[in-house]
Amino acid sequence: MWTGLVFLGVIIGSIAFHIWTPWWWTDIASNWSKMDDTIILSFWIGGGVFILVALFMVYCIFRYNYKEGRKVEYKPEDKKLEFHLTWLTTLGVVALLAPGLLVWNDYIKVPDNAQHVEVMAWQWGWKYRLPGEDGKLGTSSNKIISDSNPFGINLDDPNGKDDIIIDSNELHVAKDRPVKILLRSIDVLHNYYVPQFRAKMDAVPGIVSFYWFEPNKNGEYEVLCAEYCGVGHYAMRGIVIVEDEENYNKWLAKHETFSSFVAKQKNDNIKNNQLAKINNLLNDK
């Protein structure tokens, strides 16, 4: 008797927990509310199946508890019942899969007007590169990364000269404008994940992966690394700030282009060389 009751309690408890849980997803701040919708749909269909199966099981526990001499059905197969269960299940699966694939189709088709942002992952932090006025990122390679070329930008590619480099964990994006995140890594796997945007993708050394979203709520959001990347994984945070176009442009103007970065480095180098020479002269005397 109480066996069935406890199982019943588990089912009711699960439903109650789901309804009244204080732990639920963060307020969405991007266009991907369709992902949330697909999850809700999965809850209705999947949850419905769970409740039906579990209740039927509990019913059997109450109804067919062992009794000496009870008449038991002997019916090895029931083709009709099995057939109906098969197509019903198939229907449920299609109802989940079809909308899911439609949303996925959106997810992998990036709008043409998307702002490109290169996210460069390293153990353990993030850096960013944005295209300059030409709107194009220069080609790059991890092989030529050095102190004077931290993103490994191809020096022969004119598109790279005006790229804006941001040596910081903090990224700003403009509200209501699609962003295409292009992911690179210089060492191991990482994953650029902001829970409020819902989207994510691994950064893989050697290739450029991507995803896109359209931020639609101003605010400051925390970036979490979502692919295990070594001891510092849990501390690999970043910040994304969503703001209006105006503030975004102000922020953008504060950062230098690749060519000015290179020029400054050259100046620094010349200065250093001169200093060294002077030192040497002084030492000689």
Add this chain to the structure above:
Amino acid sequence: MSDDLNIKKSSKIKTKSSSVSGGGTDIDYVRPAELPEQDLYHGHSFITKWIFCQDAKVIGIQYTLTAVFTGVVGLILSWMMRMQLGFPELFPFLTAESYYQFVTMHGMIMVVYLLTALFLGGFGNYLIPLMVGARDMVFPYVNMLSYWMFFVAVVVLMASFFVPGGPTGSGWTLYPPQAILEGTPGSEYGILLMLISLSLFVIGFTMGGLNYVITILQARTRGMTLMRMPLTIWGIFTATVLALLAFPALLVSSIMMTLDKVLGTSFFMPTIIKAGELLSYDGGSPILFQHLFWFFGHPEVYIVALPAFGIVSDLISVHSRKNIFGYRMMVWAIVIIGALSFFVWAHHMYVSGMTPWFGFFFATTTLIIAVPTALKVYNWILTLWRGNIRLNTVMLFCLGFILTFVNGGITGIFLGNVVVDVPLSDTYFVIAHFHMVMGIAPLMVIFGAIYHWYPLITGRFLDEKLGKWHFWTTFLGAYSIYFPMHYLGFIGVPRRYFEMYDSPYVTSAVGMNEFISVAAFIVGAAQFIFFFNVVRSLRLGKRAEKNPWKANSLEWLTPSMPPEHGNFGKELPVVHRWAYDYNVPGAKKDYITQTTPPSEVLGAEVEKT
């Protein structure tokens, strides 16, 4: 179901049977054996009887004990992890390094060294020869080597706790490049020992696996057609075929990564810059490893699940005193799930950076698998329906299995549906899902199976009262660990985080983390009730008469219980029917064993198998 067709209806006896021909009017006729019986090596000394033993039953117990030992290690590691997550900084030795090492070793131990070894090596060895009516495995010596290879693999794995740098902390998926680079704990010696241990495991498993498959195909007794085999055997058989096809992928990826580490090859290693230095690797693909790993890793899920499906079907049938519903569909579902499991692997990689077009294909195949799996669930509960259910510990574990499996299966449909996986992948939702579906659910079956077959192995029952305590703490405790954990995933809490501090939405879950940790300590401790029960019942348990559950399958029909070496005394049993003739109308008893000839149950209206 049996050899004959409704004898009651036809006054004259006609011989109609799937396997009978040429028997004339003998309704009990079963084709004679085609081959002479194999010679068995009988051990004489303690060493040949109990250590380097060729008896599959002893090997099964050796496998079980070794696997359970690793499981206890895995359990203790999970305690440490929960300690850190629920009550951070209470223990100074719990650093980020050691946390990741515990995570990794816990995962690998539980999946490979506990569950795989226990289901196939443990239950497979003990049950296959007994249930198909063979005296032993077909290659007993190779079978013995299989166990000792596994033993060495476990020793190598455990040794990694004691090498400089400790065991690997790369996560159980061992993803390169981090697995073999500085910045991950144990990237010098720990990872090498892990890879070597896995390779040894695969070699050992292959020796055992060939035995299981060939014994089932070639050594069945007279009358035991494939479609009369208990579902336990179907589950173990299909899982073994999967393992023989999937483990090579793990073996080659282990070897390739070992070469990357030791010889500096670049199978999985692209150009990498560490601490400002360009490493000598170039041109390899980290995603290639993931494809190989999951080509093994997804079938691996079914290598664990299919034996569980099979065993639980038999337990439910025996203890509901009713035939398993839709036997043939159950068999085909096992086979179809097994075959499909090779076409879904990349659903673990939706956000890995592989070409996103794969998402369409793998989401579709993954959700197709849900259909045969759901049918199995329906058939389990339909077996309970109009049955006569004994609510003993065995049945309780089966019921617990159904609930946890359905729960975990449905969250699997969430994650398989590619776009739902995007926000949920690499979060606690995934942790909750796979612990429910391939942690708790198979463990429920393992416990049920041990309570069920313990009388066969020892001649005594396990204590029912302790068993019920064990069940309720384990089931309720585990459910309250993993059910709420899904909601951490909705918040967005990523997995493999040593600390959760700061983020406002993460700190809201501190209370839940504490609760989950306390529940985990209790569930872990409850397992010691079980160990106590097993040890105590060896001597003090209630004596079991022969075939105590009134089951039909051959393992209960041996001349002595526990069965001796050679299993069946002088004559091998002859099988006349499937293993599920319970409560057949017209029969005197509520069960008809597989060896009962039709002439002994003339009144029974059995269906033909």
